[in-house]
Amino acid sequence: xxxxxxxxxxxxxxxxxxxxxxxxxxxxxxxxxxxxxxxxxxxxxxxxxxxxxxxxxxxxxxxxxxxxxxxxxxxxxxxxxxxxxxxxxxxxxxxxxxxxxxxxxxxxxxxxxxxxxxxxxxxxx
Numbered sequence: 001x002x003x004x005x006x007x008x009x010x011x012x013x014x015x016x017x018x019x020x021x022x023x024x025x026x027x028x029x030x031x032x033x034x035x036x037x038x039x040x041x042x043x044x045x046x047x048x049x050x051x052x053x054x055x056x057x058x059x060x061x062x063x064x065x066x067x068x069x070x071x072x073x074x075x076x077x078x079x080x081x082x083x084x085x086x087x088x089x090x091x092x093x094x095x096x097x098x099x100x101x102x103x104x105x106x107x108x109x110x111x112x113x114x115x116x117x118x119x120x121x122x123x124x125x
Contacts, residue, residue, distance in 0.1 A: 001086040009083055012059035017044055018052050022061055025075035032074030034067070 013019050020042050025032060033041070039049045053073060056062045060079055065072045092098035 001082045006083060006086050008059050009061060009079070012056055012061055015052065017042070017048070018056055018061075020044075021049070021052060021056065022075055025062065025073060026077070026080065028075075030074060030077075032063075032065075032072045034070040034072050036070070038073065 013022060021038060021044075024038065024041060035046065035049060035053060038044070038053075039046050042049070044052075053062065053064075057064050057073075061076055063074045063076055065074075088099070
């Protein structure tokens with residue numbers, strides 16, 4: 001990912017409504033939601049939501065698919081993973097073993113971690 005692409009993603013997520021929409025769609029996974037469901041779930045007026053969905057789609061944060069007279073929106077999970085990779089690619093100055101203590105808070109475990117227990121976070125002293 002290039003810096004300009006990462007900047008565009010952060011600019012698009014800088015609105016509280018857009019951040020709420022993105023997090024909601026990430027929770028929904030590949031099934032996504034139609035605009036009316038998103039509007040109801042977040043209590044955002046449809047015209048306001050439409051503006052935000054268009055901006056997020058333009059920034060490639062969301063994909064949209066026509067389903068009859070509805071549009072189904074999905075979070076671009078590949079872009080999210082790419083952004084996380086971009087942010088952490090030089091973690092700890094190229095010494096990834098130093099970053100092993102970073103807490104894992106992702107809702108979805110990586111495929112390699114399925115079946116493994118995550119370490120419990122420790123309270124900071």
